[in-house]
Amino acid sequence: MPDHAPSHAPSHAPPDVPPRILPALTEHNRAFWTGGAHGQLLIAWCAACARWVHPPAPDCPECNGALAARPVSGHATVFSYTVNHQPFNPAVPxxxxxxxxxxxEQPDLRIATNIVGCDPDSVHVGLPVEVGFERHDVGDDAVFVPVFTPR
Ligand SMILES: [Zn+2]
Incomplete structure (x- = not known):
């Protein structure tokens, strides 16, 4: 007798996405960590002084103005980097x-991230990169970790 019950795919991340310590979502950082669901890197923007603010904050550190998350191009350049050879987590190659x-978008608008999809030896300061997202399911939430690849 065939079983017509739908099969449930495992909810954990696919094997090519390494495990990560994931952020706790708050009202202020949620846009940053979930914008990838729509392919967008969302950064807090202060309309009062026309500047981007990162990391996410309750209000603008310059003028205390209200912040609202807006999409950016996702284009960036490598400001500094290190190649890690130490297996701190045996599951992460x-x-x-x-x-x-x-x-x-802005000279001091910097994000800590990983450069992926290339030979680590090919990374250098000034390398043009663009954003991509790693999906990680956390209970009923999904976090989309922004990572960057050479462009
Ligand atoms: Zn401001």
Whole structure:
């Protein structure tokens, strides 16, 4: 007798996405960590002083103005980086690249991230990169971790 019950795919991340320590979502950082669901990197914007603010904050550190998350281009350049060869987590293959990238929108708008999809030895300061997202399911939530690849 065939079983017509739908099969349930495992809810954990696919094997090519390494495990991560994921952020706790708050009202202020939720846009940043979930914008990838729509392919958007969402950064807090202060309309009062026309500047981007990162990391997400309750209000603008310059003028205390209200912040609202807006999409950016996702284009950036590598500001600094390190290639990690130390297997801190046995489930995460080494080497991998930990980097700070500067978004094209504003000179001091920097994000801590990973550079993926390339030979770690090919990464250098000034390398043009673009955003992509790693989906991680956390209970009923999904977090989309922004990572960057060479463009
Ligand atoms: Zn402001």
């Amino acid at each position: 080494v080497p991998y690249v930990v980097a700070i990238v500067e978004l094209d």
